[in-house]
Amino acid sequence: MSKTLHHGLEILELLTDHPHGLSVTEVADGVGVHRTVAHRLIRTLEAHRLCRKDGFKRVTLGAGLVTLAEPVEQDLRTLARPVLEELADAVQATVHLVVRENTAEVRALMVVEPRSAKVHVAFRPGQVDPIDRGSAGLAILASLPAVEGEREEVTVARGRGYAVTEGEVIPSVLGVSAAVPGRRGDALASVGVSVFEIPDEAALGSAVVAAARRLGGLLAFGP
Numbered sequence: 001m002s003k004t005l006h007h008g009l010e011i012l013e014l015l016t017d018h019p020h021g022l023s024v025t026e027v028a029d030g031v032g033v034h035r036t037v038a039h040r041l042i043r044t045l046e047a048h049r050l051c052r053k054d055g056f057k058r059v060t061l062g063a064g065l066v067t068l069a070e071p072v073e074q075d076l077r078t079l080a081r082p083v084l085e086e087l088a089d090a091v092q093a094t095v096h097l098v099v100r101e102n103t104a105e106v107r108a109l110m111v112v113e114p115r116s117a118k119v120h121v122a123f124r125p126g127q128v129d130p131i132d133r134g135s136a137g138l139a140i141l142a143s144l145p146a147v148e149g150e151r152e153e154v155t156v157a158r159g160r161g162y163a164v165t166e167g168e169v170i171p172s173v174l175g176v177s178a179a180v181p182g183r184r185g186d187a188l189a190s191v192g193v194s195v196f197e198i199p200d201e202a203a204l205g206s207a208v209v210a211a212a213r214r215l216g217g218l219l220a221f222g223p
Contacts, residue, residue: 007031008041019102021058077110079218084112087211091204093193094121098136100188106137121173121194135175138163139190143179162205174198178209181216
């Protein structure tokens with residue numbers, strides 16, 4: 001294993017947990033290398049646009065990561081579309097695929113509207129929300145080990161397999177989401193529905209969980 005490459009990747013992982021940036025010294029301490037080594041690694045990552053320094057010389061993730069991630073997200077969208085379309089038509093509601101941006105935020109990667117519903121919730125993909133607000137983020141948090149001070153809704157979601165919230169992202173809209181199973185047991189995405197009312201929460205939750213598991217299987221083994 002390349003030690004230099006390993007440290008470079010560790011820096012990127014470290015910056016993912018610190019969206020507001022770190023000083024070079026903090027990066028060096030976080031990775032466990034000398035400040036001179038950290039500076040050299042950061043310069044290399046900067047050259048590839050994988051990180052950058054702001055006006056206060058704090059190091060943050062760079063825009064080059066978006067370019068690297070795009071093919072992965074495209075594959076995710078390709079695999080997810082038929083699963084989301086089937087769920088949207090089955091429950092007659094707007095369905096969304098939400099991905100974890102960092103430790104604090106989630107982003108709506110895909111939004112699929114039902115093809116025959118008379119009324120449904122509408123919003124555009126790309127919307128970014130706090131990970132601890134709304135069923136999509138809470139479902140992802142519920143896939144992780146319990147932490148002190150977590151919301152009760154996360155604890156409940158961990159027990160039943162899906163999260164339910166009301167009016168936390170869009171006023172008067174309820175969300176039901178389930179985490180897409182990851183290979184390591186955690187989750188980087190969730191599948192959910194946005195509705196104005198829930199006549200049968202158990203049935204809707206079961207449908208969402210089934211769709212999330214189906215997508216997880218496709219991601220693990222291919223279509």
